[in-house]
Structure formats: C-alpha cells, structure tokens
Amino acid sequence: MAEIGTLADAIGELVADGDVVALEGFTHLIPTAAGQEIIRQGRRELTLVRMTPDIVYDQLIGAGCARKLVFSWGGNPGVGSLHRFRDAVQNSWPVPLEIEEHSHAGMANRYVAGASGLPFAVLRGYVGTDLPAVTTSIKSITCPFTGEELTAVPALNPDVTVVHAQRADRNGNVQLWGLLGVQKEAVLAARRSLVTVEEVVDELTPVPGAIVLPSWAVTRVAVVPGGAHPSYAQGYSERDNAYYAAWDPISRDRDEFGRWLEQIREAA
Amino acid sequence: MSTTSDAVTSHTSDEMMAVAAARALSGRQRVFVGIGLPSTAANLARRTHAPDLVLIYESGALGSKPDRLPASIGDGVLAETADAVISVPEVFNYWLQPGRIDVGFLGAAQLDRFGNINTTVIGGDYHHPKVRLPGAGGAPEIAASCREVYVVVRQSSRSFVERVDFVTSFGHGRGKGDRERLGLRGAGPTLVITDLGVFRPDPETSELVLTDVHEGVAVDDVRAATGWDLAVAPDLGRTPPPTDQELTALRALKEASK
Numbered sequence: 047m048a049e050i051g052t053l054a055d056a057i058g059e060l061v062a063d064g065d066v067v068a069l070e071g072f073t074h075l076i077p078t079a080a081g082q083e084i085i086r087q088g089r090r091e092l093t094l095v096r097m098t099p100d101i102v103y104d105q106l107i108g109a110g111c112a113r114k115l116v117f118s119w120g121g122n123p124g125v126g127s128l129h130r131f132r133d134a135v136q137n138s139w140p141v142p143l144e145i146e147e148h149s150h151a152g153m154a155n156r157y158v159a160g161a162s163g164l165p166f167a168v169l170r171g172y173v174g175t176d177l178p179a180v181t182t183s184i185k186s187i188t189c190p191f192t193g194e195e196l197t198a199v200p201a202l203n204p205d206v207t208v209v210h211a212q213r214a215d216r217n218g219n220v221q222l223w224g225l226l227g228v229q230k231e232a233v234l235a236a237r238r239s240l241v242t243v244e245e246v247v248d249e250l251t252p253v254p255g256a257i258v259l260p261s262w263a264v265t266r267v268a269v270v271p272g273g274a275h276p277s278y279a280q281g282y283s284e285r286d287n288a289y290y291a292a293w294d295p296i297s298r299d300r301d302e303f304g305r306w307l308e309q310i311r312e313a314a
Numbered sequence: 315m316s317t318t319s320d321a322v323t324s325h326t327s328d329e330m331m332a333v334a335a336a337r338a339l340s341g342r343q344r345v346f347v348g349i350g351l352p353s354t355a356a357n358l359a360r361r362t363h364a365p366d367l368v369l370i371y372e373s374g375a376l377g378s379k380p381d382r383l384p385a386s387i388g389d390g391v392l393a394e395t396a397d398a399v400i401s402v403p404e405v406f407n408y409w410l411q412p413g414r415i416d417v418g419f420l421g422a423a424q425l426d427r428f429g430n431i432n433t434t435v436i437g438g439d440y441h442h443p444k445v446r447l448p449g450a451g452g453a454p455e456i457a458a459s460c461r462e463v464y465v466v467v468r469q470s471s472r473s474f475v476e477r478v479d480f481v482t483s484f485g486h487g488r489g490k491g492d493r494e495r496l497g498l499r500g501a502g503p504t505l506v507i508t509d510l511g512v513f514r515p516d517p518e519t520s521e522l523v524l525t526d527v528h529e530g531v532a533v534d535d536v537r538a539a540t541g542w543d544l545a546v547a548p549d550l551g552r553t554p555p556p557t558d559q560e561l562t563a564l565r566a567l568k569e570a571s572k
Contacts, residue, residue: 073388121448123386135446151406151455174484174496180440224393225373228402
C-alpha cells in the first residue's frame with residue numbers, strides 16, 4: 047500500500063545518490079516540485095531518465111545532480127533550447143553529462159518493456175538514422191517468424207519513478223486524466239515510485255479518460271498542490287506559458303541560474 | 315521576415331509559408347502534427363479548406379480541434395478537444411507504426427538536398443557539438459511510417475545544406491532507392507515548404523528540386539538561401555499569395571493563442 051507522507055520525506059527515503067530516476071510527464075502533470083526537492087536535498091550522480099526533459103531537468107542538470115541523461119527530446123517546449131543542458135553537453139558545466147539518446151517511440155517502448163517484465167522491446171524504428179551509431183542501446187533484431195529486420199531497445203527499469211497526478215484517495219490509490227503520457231508505464235517499470243498529487247479525496251469518482259494506479263503499485267504518495275507548475279494539472283491549473291518564456295534568460299546565464307538555485311535551496 | 319505589398323492584403327513571408335503548407339494538406343485525411351510551423355499550418359487547413367482533417371499530436375491527442383494555436387504539444391486544449399486521448403506508447407505503436415497516418419508534418423533545424431532532417435547536433439562531433447539541439451522526439455518514426463512527409467522550415471544557406479551534420483530523421487538518404495533498400499514503408503519527404511518556395515524530390519534522383527516560388531520571391535533569392543547547387547523545375551510554378559480569407563483565419567488563430 048502506498049504510504050501518504052510529505053514530499054521531503056519521500057524524496058529522502060526513495061532517492062539515493064547514483065540512482066536511476068525518471069520524473070515523467072509529457073508536457074502535462076510534470077513533477078516539478080519533486081525535482082526541486084531532489085535539488086534541495088543535494089542528490090548527486092543521478093542517471094536521469096525522461097522522454098521530454100524540459101525545465102525541471104534543466105534545473106537538475108544545472109544544479110549538478112546528474113551524471114547521465116537518457117532521453118528523446120530535450121527542450122523548452124514552445125520556447126527553444128535548454129541552456130543548462132546545452133552547457134553541460136557542450137562545456138561539461140557544472141559537471142560532465144553523459145547522454146543516451148533515443149527517439150520517443152524507442153523510449154516509450156523501453157518503458158513498456160520495463161513495465162511488462164521483459165528485457166527488451168521491438169519496434170520499427172531508427173532505421174537509416176545516425177542514432178544507432180551513437181547510442182549503443184539500439185540494436186537490430188531478426189523476427190524469428192518472418193525473418194524481417196527490426197529494432198530492439200532494452201527495457202527501462204528506473205530505481206525510482208516520480209509522477210504527478212490530480213488526486214489520490216486516503217488509501218493511496220491514484221487517479222490521473224487528460225494527457226497521460228507514459229506515466230503508467232514509467233511507474234510500473236520502476237522499483238520504487240512516488241506520486242505527488244493535487245489533493246487527497248474520500249472517493250475517486252469516475253472522470254472521462256481517467257486511469258487509476260492502485261495503491262499497491264505505488265510506493266509513496268505526497269500531497270503537493272501545484273506540484274506540476276509551470277506545467278499544469280488538467281482540471282486544477284493552467285499551463286504557465288510565461289514561466290517557460292521567463293526560464294530562457296535564467297537558463298542562458300550561469301550567474302542568473304546560480305541566483306535561482308540559491309532561492310530554491312533556501313525555500314524549504 | 316519580409317513584407318510584400320502587391321498582394322491582396324500585405325503579408326509576411328512566414329504567413330506565406332503557413333498558408334502554402336496549409337494548402338498542401340488539401341485532400342489529406344490524417345496528419346501527424348509537430349508543434350510550431352506544422353501545427354500552425356495544420357490548424358489553418360482545418361479552419362479553411364479541410365474542416366474534417368484529423369490532427370494527431372504525439373502527446374496523445376487523437377483528432378484534436380483546438381480553437382487557438384496550442385503553445386506546446388501538451389497544451390490542454392489538445393486533450394480537451396480530442397476525439398480520444400491515448401497514452402504515448404499507444405500513439406507510436408498503434409497509430410503511427412502500422413501506417414494509419416497519411417502525412418507526417420515535420421520541422422527541421424537542418425535539411426539536406428535529399429530531405430534528410432537534423433534536429434540533434436550542429437558542428438563538431440556528436441559528443442562535442444558546437445550546438446546541441448533538442449534531439450529526435452517523435453520525428454524518426456514519423457518520417458519512417460507516415461505515408462508521406464511534409465517538411466516546413468524557414469530557409470537559409472545554414473538550414474538548407476548539402477549534407478546534414480547528423481541524420482535524425484531519414485529522408486531519401488543519398489538518393490533514389492535508399493528508402494526501399496532499408497525497408498521503410500512510407501514515401502518519405504514528398505514536399506518541402508519554406509518561406510521562399512516549394513520543393514519536391516526529383517522522381518529520378520530523389521534530390522529536392524525547386525518546383526514553386528512564392529509571390530515576390532526570385533529564383534536567385536532561393537539559390538542564395540540554398541547550400542547546394544539547386545535544381546529548378548523547368549515548369550516552375552508561382553505560389554498564389556494568401557487570400558484575404560486565409561490571412562484572416564491565420565491571424566485569428568494567432569490572436570486567439572495570445
């Protein structure tokens with residue numbers, strides 16, 4: 047059963063230095079508050095996994111929490127590049143960042159394999175591109191039935207997956223709706239999981255398109271209203287487009303970013 | 315961005331590009347839409363000549379009908395107006411991979427003479443790039459599995475290059491027959507639309523050829539903004555300028571998203 051507690055306790059107990067950590071959310075329900083708590087607690091040497099690393103990963107990378115990034119698209123959606131990510135790749139600042147780069151289809155299938163208890167996934171992907179030449183976790187495989195050449199990618203099984211959802215009940219069953227991204231697969235693929243939620247309610251009444259992650263499939267739940275800001279939680283908040291734009295000048299400049307980091311560390 | 319004054323209503327080169335890209339969706343049914351220019355064009359098509367066009371966004375919105383331009387592929391308006399909201403693995407495995415989508419609509423940081431797309435790194439080598447770009451996203455499989463691919467890109471000699479620094483998404487490789495050799499099912503880039511003109515692959519060589527120039531653009535302007543020795547179609551067409559109706563619809567979409 048998922049235990050309901052505070053965000054700081056959950057991060058402290060679930061995320062260790064050197065872990066493989068996935069904070070998922072496909073532009074909706076991004077667990078930003080949890081990412082900033084990881085920064086606050088000073089975790090190091092993390093392997094960060096995410097299909098679409100955006101602002102919160104830029105923050106984690108700039109803060110020096112990561113040694114490696116496994117991803118398929120790293121940018122500030124609707125604005126441009128992630129400059130802390132670029133600085134890490136281009137200049138090894140503040141620490142070198144190893145990258146393992148895939149496509150969305152490949153990453154999604156890696157989570158599916160992880161959630162399914164399989165060692166790898168098969169897809170029609172990457173053919174003709176330069177990605178297999180730079181990413182060793184993309185291999186060719188022959189179909190044993192048809193002889194067709196396909197692509198195999200290994201399962202992703204994070205030590206910890208963190209996602210944000212609209213709500214949970216008092217037993218820790220989690221309900222989320224709207225754009226679902228790859229959160230269900232990422233939670234089921236992980237050894238441990240944390241879900242931050244907008245609120246805890248007595249009963250999870252039906253919502254069109256909603257999915258439920260049963261309490262016994264989740265390790266921890268923490269109530270963090272607005273924990274997906276600057277992304278949004280459908281039914282609770284709107285995407286803060288101005289924040290995405292405002293992040294660009296902070297991210298571009300190491301000193302500006304340093305000042306931002308101090309504020310985050312002080313805001314306990 | 316230039317402005318021409320001899321059109322019905324004065325318009326920018328970006329508006330011309332969006333209108334030309336929207337027109338290209340005529341007769342198409344299902345389009346996989348990237349954010350930015352492709353999304354602008356696909357939504358404009360829905361607002362003008364193609365009200366039944368099915369828009370599919372990789373965030374899991376199937377059949378979105380936004381009344382404004384989404385700020386990102388995860389904009390709430392995409393889910394709220396969709397026929398169905400599905401998970402990301404489902405988007406790629408059930409809807410894209412089997413070839414259910416007519417047109418993949420992509421952007422590019424770099425595009426080469428055979429329509430290969432780079433959105434990964436520019437300059438240096440992969441591990442020490444001069445510029446690190448966002449990366450692949452959904453594009454490699456969109457480019458592989460959609461029946462056709464349209465690319466919308468602002469053109470310059472920096473973006474239109476002889477050979478991309480990194481093949482993020484496969485176009486026509488190094489020429490005719492490369493896609494077939496690799497077993498790719500879709501036709502690849504059949505149309506490239508820029509702020510200057512329209513390009514299509516030569517049926518014999520698969521090299522991109524200038525087939526249309528936009529109103530007010532000279533062929534020499536296009537050559538100057540192309541990083542290879544550009545071939546020009548003998549029956550070169552001229553893109554009609556945006557109509558008042560197209561411009562009004564485009565500006566209303568942009569205004570609504572402010």
